[in-house]
Amino acid sequence: MQSKLYADASTALSGILFDGMSIMSGGFGLCGIPENLITALRDSGVKQLTVIGNNVGADDHGMWAVLANGQIKKVLASYVGENKILERLYMSNEIEIEFNPQGTLAERIRAGGAGIPAFFTRTGFGTAVAEGKETRQFDGENYVMETGLVADLSMVKAWKGDTEGNLVYRKTARNFNPMMATAGKITVAEVEHLVAPGELDPDAIHTPGIFVDRIFRGSNYVKHIERKTTRERPAAAASPVVT
Amino acid sequence: MAWTRDQMAGRAARELRDGFYVNLGIGIPTLVAGLVPPDIKVTFHSENGMLGMGPFPYEDEIDPDLINAGKQTITELPQTSYFSSAESFGMIRGGHIDLSILGGMQVAENGDLANWMVPGKMIKGMGGAMDLVAGVRRIVVVMEHTEKTGAPKFRRQCSLPLTGTAVVDLLITDLGVFEIDRKRGGAALTELAQGVSLDDIRARTDAQFAVKLPGG
Numbered sequence: 001m002q003s004k005l006y007a008d009a010s011t012a013l014s015g016i017l018f019d020g021m022s023i024m025s026g027g028f029g030l031c032g033i034p035e036n037l038i039t040a041l042r043d044s045g046v047k048q049l050t051v052i053g054n055n056v057g058a059d060d061h062g063m064w065a066v067l068a069n070g071q072i073k074k075v076l077a078s079y080v081g082e083n084k085i086l087e088r089l090y091m092s093n094e095i096e097i098e099f100n101p102q103g104t105l106a107e108r109i110r111a112g113g114a115g116i117p118a119f120f121t122r123t124g125f126g127t128a129v130a131e132g133k134e135t136r137q138f139d140g141e142n143y144v145m146e147t148g149l150v151a152d153l154s155m156v157k158a159w160k161g162d163t164e165g166n167l168v169y170r171k172t173a174r175n176f177n178p179m180m181a182t183a184g185k186i187t188v189a190e191v192e193h194l195v196a197p198g199e200l201d202p203d204a205i206h207t208p209g210i211f212v213d214r215i216f217r218g219s220n221y222v223k224h225i226e227r228k229t230t231r232e233r234p235a236a237a238a239s240p241v242v243t
Numbered sequence: 244m245a246w247t248r249d250q251m252a253g254r255a256a257r258e259l260r261d262g263f264y265v266n267l268g269i270g271i272p273t274l275v276a277g278l279v280p281p282d283i284k285v286t287f288h289s290e291n292g293m294l295g296m297g298p299f300p301y302e303d304e305i306d307p308d309l310i311n312a313g314k315q316t317i318t319e320l321p322q323t324s325y326f327s328s329a330e331s332f333g334m335i336r337g338g339h340i341d342l343s344i345l346g347g348m349q350v351a352e353n354g355d356l357a358n359w360m361v362p363g364k365m366i367k368g369m370g371g372a373m374d375l376v377a378g379v380r381r382i383v384v385v386m387e388h389t390e391k392t393g394a395p396k397f398r399r400q401c402s403l404p405l406t407g408t409a410v411v412d413l414l415i416t417d418l419g420v421f422e423i424d425r426k427r428g429g430a431a432l433t434e435l436a437q438g439v440s441l442d443d444i445r446a447r448t449d450a451q452f453a454v455k456l457p458g459g
Binding site for chain 1: 289290291292293298299300301302305306307308309310311312313314315316317319325326327328329331332333335336366367368369370371372373374377378404405406407408
């Protein structure tokens with residue numbers, strides 16, 4: 001019987017990768033990124049990649065490793081700050097970056113996964129983002145046409161998943177992962193906790209298993225924090241005096 | 244004299260209304276989160292997929308799965324909800340967010356905003372800024388009145404690549420406050436920072452504006 005279950009990232013990617021392919025990779029900054037799959041992608045050495053994601057890692061972390069290894073030729077992203085190698089490659093014309101407004105990127109992926117080839121949005125009208133794109137008025141408002149996106153492979157990260165491929169994300173680590181899971185010709189998911197069918201509440205599943213082709217339990221998560229920001233705990237209140 | 248960063252944030256906080264859902268940009272706008280008047284309820288939206296942002300965590304509460312759009316660690320509140328980036332920007336694009344307070348590099352007198360790119364210099368990307376200005380009902384920009392060189396940032400036209408056209412409703416600088424009628428075009432100076440004269444502000448502004456100061 002067919003199984004979606006794989007032992008680890010490299011076996012889960014076996015037979016899928018080829019030079020010149022497009023890959024969606026979930027996460028916002030370094031939050032909710034498929035750490036195991038990114039490492040396996042780097043180790044595979046596959047080249048000339050088009051990578052679609054909100055960011056392309058940050059210095060020394062995440063998709064940065066694949067970029068630093070010279071495997072990426074084009075990036076679709078909304079924000080690439082905190083990434084010196086990417087900045088250098090872009091300034092020297094060694095890499096192509098297509099900037100998409102974050103909401104447009106999210107919606108293009110959602111649309112691609114839902115079989116919608118294009119949609120109209122107000123975002124970016126009258127800016128460089130709209131150059132060369134069809135525009136149209138609806139009820140007197142100006143809109144830009146944006147196209148749906150699909151990729152050869154989507155790599156997503158969830159908190160929990162079952163062997164059917166049902167996924168549950170945790171807090172703001174959800175971000176781009178649910179849409180990307182729907183928009184990969186093949187979708188591979190890594191999860192922190194792998195459980196048997198029936199252990200997840202069917203009413204609380206974020207990504208139904210139909211969108212997930214392969215799943216494995218990831219290991220050794222780093223979850224590097226880009227901007228650790230804290231506040232001081234107020235000095236302990238004086239103990240009430242009992243008389 | 245002029246307003247400090249905290250005073251600019253304080254002026255921006257006066258734009259908050261009871262029941263508002265609000266998105267704050269990075270920089271001075273982030274300070275507004277700590278300035279909500281105690282008698283109103285405001286819910287902060289973070290475009291990476293969260294409504295109901297709490298304060299920064301104590302050291303022992305840090306959770307790498309819980310960050311804001313500026314990638315800072317934060318906490319949740321009893322009313323918090325989480326959602327995908329697509330749903331988050333559906334809230335923005337769909338006009339469900341009442342107010343966004345953003346930083347700016349340049350603002351034009353018709354409400355054009357440039358805040359994402361300096362050609363040849365800064366290539367970080369627009370993130371969610373273009374979606375916010377296109378979709379949020381009211382846009383307040385908080386920025387220094389001039390560049391460090393003294394060049395005016397409130398201009399007849401922006402020279403930097405635009406984030407959006409005719410999107411700014413209110414501009415707060417260290418020198419004063421301007422209301423912008425982005426439907427009909429036209430800006431009006433409505434407040435001066437303490438110690439700043441009308442002549443001061445005229446000398447450091449490229450944009451044309453009417454003067455509608457209280458009592459003036």
